[in-house]
Amino acid sequence: MSAVREQVTKPKPHVPGEVGVWVFILGDMLIFGLFFIVFVYYRGLNVELYAQSQATLNQNYGAINTLFLLASSWFVAMGVDDMRNKTVRLAPVFFPLAMLCGLGFGVVKIIEYSEKISAGITITSNDFYMYYYIFTGLHFLHVLIGMGVLVFLWHRARLAAKNTLARDTAVIEKDRVLIESGASYWHMVDLLWIVLFPLLYLMK
Amino acid sequence: MMSLLLKPVSAAWLLLMLATSLSWWLGQDHGLSSEQNSNYRIISSGLILIAFIKVRIVIRYFMEVRQAPLALKLVCDAWVVLVCGTIIYLYWFGIAPAVTAI
Numbered sequence: 129m130s131a132v133r134e135q136v137t138k139p140k141p142h143v144p145g146e147v148g149v150w151v152f153i154l155g156d157m158l159i160f161g162l163f164f165i166v167f168v169y170y171r172g173l174n175v176e177l178y179a180q181s182q183a184t185l186n187q188n189y190g191a192i193n194t195l196f197l198l199a200s201s202w203f204v205a206m207g208v209d210d211m212r213n214k215t216v217r218l219a220p221v222f223f224p225l226a227m228l229c230g231l232g233f234g235v236v237k238i239i240e241y242s243e244k245i246s247a248g249i250t251i252t253s254n255d256f257y258m259y260y261y262i263f264t265g266l267h268f269l270h271v272l273i274g275m276g277v278l279v280f281l282w283h284r285a286r287l288a289a290k291n292t293l294a295r296d297t298a299v300i301e302k303d304r305v306l307i308e309s310g311a312s313y314w315h316m317v318d319l320l321w322i323v324l325f326p327l328l329y330l331m332k
Numbered sequence: 333m334m335s336l337l338l339k340p341v342s343a344a345w346l347l348l349m350l351a352t353s354l355s356w357w358l359g360q361d362h363g364l365s366s367e368q369n370s371n372y373r374i375i376s377s378g379l380i381l382i383a384f385i386k387v388r389i390v391i392r393y394f395m396e397v398r399q400a401p402l403a404l405k406l407v408c409d410a411w412v413v414l415v416c417g418t419i420i421y422l423y424w425f426g427i428a429p430a431v432t433a434i
Binding site: 209 | 336340345349358376387414
C-alpha cells in the first residue's frame with residue numbers, strides 16, 4: 129500500500145504540459161513582472177496621487193475575484209488529476225465549475241468597470257487609473273482566453289469520460305500533455321491576479 | 333470525493349483562501365494607515381510578501397512545478413524572488429529620478 133502511494137504522490141520529474149506552453153507562460157510572467165515593477169516605481173514618485181486614487185477602488189471586488197480564481201484553479205487541478213485515470217468521472221464536472229468561477233470573475237469585473245466609468249473615472253483620468261485599466265484589462269483578456277482554454281479542457285474531459293474502453297496508456301499520455309498545458313495557463317491567470325490584487329487595491 | 337479533499341493540492345487551496353482572507357482583512361483601514369501609525373509600511377510589505385508566498389504555492393502545487401525538472405523550479409523561484417524583492421525595495425527606497433545625476 130505504501131509503495132503504491134509513493135508512486136502516486138511522487139511521479140517522475142516532468143515539465144507539466146508542453147514545453148512551448150511554458151515558454152509562453154514564463155514570457156507572460158516576465159512581462160507582467162516588469163509591469164508590477166514599473167507601477168511600484170512610478171507610485172514612489174507620486175505616492176499621494178496613487179493613494180487617493182486607490183482609495184476609490186472597492187477592495188471587496190478585488191478580494192472576491194481572488195477567491196473566484198483560487199476556487200477555479202482548485203477545480204481545474206482536481207480535473208487534471210481525474211484525467212490521469214483510465215476511467216474519467218469527475219473532470220467533466222470540475223471543468224465547467226471552474227468556468228463558472230471564471231464567469232463570476234468576469235461579472236464582478238464588468239460591474240467594477242461600469243461603476244468606475246459611470247463615476248467618470250477612465251483610463252485618461254490619471255496615471256494610477258491608466259495602470260489600473262491597462263493591467264486589469266490585459267489580465268481580463270487573459271481570463272477570456274483562459275475561458276476558451278477551459279472549454280477545450282471540458283471537451284477533452286467529456287470525450288475521455290465516454291471512451292473509457294479506448295483509453296490506453298498512449299491516449300492518457302496525450303491527454304495529460306494537453307490538459308496540463310491548458311491548466312498551467314489557467315493557473316498563471318490566477319497567479320497574476322494574486323499579485324495585482326495587493327498591488328492595485330491594498331498597498332498603502 | 334473525500335479523498336479529493338485530502339490531497340496536498342486541496343490543503344494548498346485552503347491555505348490560499350485563508351491567506352487571501354487575511355490580506356483582505358489587513359488591507360481594510362483599521363485606523364492603521366492614519367498618521368499616528370507608521371505600521372502601514374510594514375503591513376503593505378507584508379501584503380506583498382503574502383501575495384508572493386501565495387504565488388509560489390500556486391506554482392508548486394497547482395502548476396505542479398514541485399514535480400518538474402530542477403531548471404523549471406529554479407526559473408520560477410528566480411521570478412518570485414526577483415519580482416518580489418524589487419517591488420519591496422522600490423516600495424521602501426524608490427530610485428531618485430535620473431535627471432538629477434547630470
